Amino acid sequence: MAKKTTSEKLGTIGERKAIDLVKSILSPGNEDIAVGPGDDCAAIKINDNYIVITTDMASEKTHFPPNITPYQIGWHIVAINLSDLAAKGAKPLGVVIAAGLPDSYDVKFLEDMFEGMNSCALTYDTAIIGGDMKSHDCITLTGTAIGKVPQSEFMSRLGAKKGDLLCVTGTIGNAGVGYYSLKHKQVPENRAAFVGLFEPKPKLAEGMALAKTGVVTSCMDISDGLANSLYQLAELNRVGFDLFFDDIPIAPKAFELAEKLSIPIEDLTIYFGGDYELVVTIKSDSWEVAREAVRAAGAKLSQIGIVTEKRELNLIKEGSKEILKNRGFEHFKWVD
C-alpha cells in the first residue's frame, strides 16, 4: 500500500486497510517462519511440528456489553484465542494473558475473571501459563495462545480450489440470537444463546480431527461472521463460492427470533460474527472422510456450498441467487 494514505485517520481507513498497511511494513523473518501475518495463527517450524501462535485483544469499548459477567469476560478471551488454534488443527500448549485493569475495580472482579479464564483453559486441556498485569483506564485483555501441530496436518487459510466442498462445523446463529436478544431486550427467553455469545466454545476437537484427515484444503474460524470469512477466503485463494443458504445448519432459535423481531434471518446468521465454528474447504471426493472424522470427534459437519472458479460470491436461497454481501464485524468502523 502506498504511503499516500498517511494523512488519513485510522477510523476512516478501517481495519482491513490498516492490516494491509502493517503487513507492507513488516519484514518476512527467517526461513523458520512458515506462516506470517494474515492467517489465524503464525506458524514456526520446530522439528516436524509447527508451533502456532495467535493473539487477540478485547476491551470494554468493543467487546464487553453491560450484561457480561467477569467470569464470562475471562472465558471469552481464552476461548477466542483457542478458536484460532482450532482453525489450524493445533493442540493447545498454553495461554498467556496480559490484563490492563482499572485501579477502581474490586479484587472480586479479578478473581472471577481469572476463574473464567482458568475454567476455559481447563475445559480444553490446557492452562494459563503466564501473563502480565497493569493498571489501565479501561479494562483491556490480550490473550495469546500457542499450540502444536504436525507440519503435515497444519490447515492453512490458503489452498481452496475450484470444485472443493464448502463445509461448516456445528450450528450457526447462536451468537446472533444472543446479540439481538440483548439489543431488543429478549434476554430471559434466550438465556442459552446469550451464554453462547459470551462463552463461545472453540472447536478444537473438530479442528484436530479435520486436520488428521488430510482432505482439508483451507480452514478458518468464522468469528468475523460466515459471509465475511468467505470473502477473506475468496480473496486469499482467488476463488469464488456458491453458498447454499438452505443447507446452512441454522439454530432453530434464530428463525424464531428473526421472525419475532422482523429481522432478516441472514442478519442473525451469516452477517453476524461470534459463532466460532470452523469453515473448511474439502477435496471434492472426500466428503465422507471429513464428515466421519468430525462425527467421531462428537460434532457435526455440514456441506453448505462449493468453491467456484469465478471470483464471485453467490448466496443461493430457495432457488434464487443473489450476491453475498461482504458484511460482518469490522473494528475501527464498529457502529453498533
Add this chain to the structure above:
Amino acid sequence: MAKKTTSEKLGTIGERKAIDLVKSILSPGNEDIAVGPGDDCAAIKINDNYIVITTDMASEKTHFPPNITPYQIGWHIVAINLSDLAAKGAKPLGVVIAAGLPDSYDVKFLEDMFEGMNSCALTYDTAIIGGDMKSHDCITLTGTAIGKVPQSEFMSRLGAKKGDLLCVTGTIGNAGVGYYSLKHKQVPENRAAFVGLFEPKPKLAEGMALAKTGVVTSCMDISDGLANSLYQLAELNRVGFDLFFDDIPIAPKAFELAEKLSIPIEDLTIYFGGDYELVVTIKSDSWEVAREAVRAAGAKLSQIGIVTEKRELNLIKEGSKEILKNRGFEHFKWVD
C-alpha cells in the same frame, strides 16, 4: 491468598498481591509446562528444548510520556518482551503484537509505530509474525515474544545459593538519567540517555552467552529496577544479598545528573527501572567463565555482590551498611 481481600480495590492491594491472587486461582497445567506464572517467561517442553513465551502490555497511562515518538513506542514494546527471552537465555523465534488504537490517530502514527517494532525485531534477528488490531479509547499495546532454548541451558529465576556471585550486565542508570532529565527538563543535555529510556536494548547476546556457560544459578532482567529485582530473587530463592554499591557499573551521566539535581544517586540507578540489563547469580568458582562468555558476546559483566544465607538485603556503600530499600516500579500503585 484467602478470599477475604475480595472487597478491596485493585488500586489498594498493588500489583504483587494481585499476581499472587491470580496464581492461587490458576491450575498448574500438564507435565509439559516446565515453568508457569512467576518467571520472566513460561516454558513448555518440546523435545530437548523449551519454548519460552512472555507477554507485556504497555499503555498511554503507564508507559508513554508525551515526548516518546511513535517509532519509539513500537521499538519499546518489542524490546521489553525480547528482554524477558534474554533473561532465560533463549533465542527469539518471533513476536506477535496486539494493538488497540484510537480511531482519531493518523495512519502515519500506525506506520511509524510498526516501523519501530519491525526495526527492533530485525535488530535482534527476529520478526513480527502476527497480531491483532482493534479500535480502542487509549493506545494499548501487548507484545508477546516466543523463543527457544535447550532445556539444559534455560536460566530460571530459581536456583541462587549462598556464596554465589551476584553480577549484572552492562551499565546501570541510563534509563534513570532519561527519566529524570525529562522530569526536570534537562533533555537536550541528555539526549542519548533519553533515547536509552525509550529504546531499550534487550540483552539477548549476553543472555544466550551466559546460558551456554552452565554456571548461572538464577537470572532475571532488571526492568523493575535492580533493588526491586533483588527483592524478587531473594524471596523466590529464600536467600539474601550483600550489594556493593561501589562496584555497580553506573553510567557517569547518572552521577552528573544526580549532583546537578541534588537527587540521591541511588534513586537514579538501583531504585529506578527501565535499564533492561540482566542480573545473574553465578557459581562462586566460575567468575572467569561467566565474564569471558559475556565479553565474547561483546558486552560486560560486573560482580556487584554476593548471595547470603540470611534473608536480608544489605546495601554496602563506602564501607557502611544499610538495608536495601524494596523500592522500584509497581503498577496499581504508580504515583509519579
